[in-house]
Amino acid sequence: MVHRRMLNEDQISQLFDPPIDRRAMIRHYTLSSVDLALIRRGRGDHHRLGYALMLCYLRHPGRPLRAGEPPPAELVSFVADQINVFPSEFEQYSEPNRQRHSVSLQGILRLRPFEIRHGNSLSKWLLPQAIGNDRLFDLAAATVEECRRRGIIIPAPATLERICREVRHKARREIQRRLTAGLSAEQRHGLDALTERRLETNQSWFAWLNRPGSTGG
Numbered sequence: 552m553v554h555r556r557m558l559n560e561d562q563i564s565q566l567f568d569p570p571i572d573r574r575a576m577i578r579h580y581t582l583s584s585v586d587l588a589l590i591r592r593g594r595g596d597h598h599r600l601g602y603a604l605m606l607c608y609l610r611h612p613g614r615p616l617r618a619g620e621p622p623p624a625e626l627v628s629f630v631a632d633q634i635n636v637f638p639s640e641f642e643q644y645s646e647p648n649r650q651r652h653s654v655s656l657q658g659i660l661r662l663r664p665f666e667i668r669h670g671n672s673l674s675k676w677l678l679p680q681a682i683g684n685d686r687l688f689d690l691a692a693a694t695v696e697e698c699r700r701r702g703i704i705i706p707a708p709a710t711l712e713r714i715c716r717e718v719r720h721k722a723r724r725e726i727q728r729r730l731t732a733g734l735s736a737e738q739r740h741g742l743d744a745l746t747e748r749r750l751e752t753n754q755s756w757f758a759w760l761n762r763p764g765s766t767g768g
Contacts, residue, residue, distance in 0.1 A: 571625040596636040601644035681722035690715040
């Protein structure tokens with residue numbers, strides 16, 4: 552079954568794209584002396600610039616630079632200035648180099664590719680938070696941050712959303728279980744009735760009773 556994507560493009564950008572405001576770039580993309588020593592080993596300015604940008608992407612947002620993906624001009628300039636090359640050198644960055652750099656830097660940074668077992672572990676970690684706040688974007692942002700903390704490459708947007716949707720469903724079922732624990736069969740039947748749709752609207756009776764100006768209760 553194909554689900555409609557619930558995270559919008561702006562939210563996906565916030566989670567998966569590098570920030571381009573000056574303060575955030577200084578925070579995330581200021582290269583250390585160790586970084587610069589690694590980058591200087593490359594042959595050619597385009598090689599060094601591509602390597603540096605791959606390093607930045609893997610650290611934050613926490614994924615490799617994709618094939619054919621143009622990094623933001625602001626980020627390219629910020630990184631190029633630090634290694635004394637022209638930003639235009641990135642145009643010569645080749646796909647074979649991108650692949651090699653991705654693999655090499657994941658090893659150097661001790662990052663692990665995302666796997667099913669990571670998804671299962673993250674789901675268990677996320678459930679208590681979802682019980683308190685089940686907003687999908689907040690769950691996705693928390694999961695991305697936890698991936699960074701654990702040294703795991705963040706999953707693709709569709710995978711991330713699927714994990715959060717499933718956890719949110721479990722959280723809502725758990726909340727319902729807690730609310731109905733100890734109720735009689737008659738009381739549970741009455742509670743279920745409140746979730747049924749009113750014929751004249753698309754609202755449940757519970758939502759209608761809680762709206763401002765309702766005459767219910």
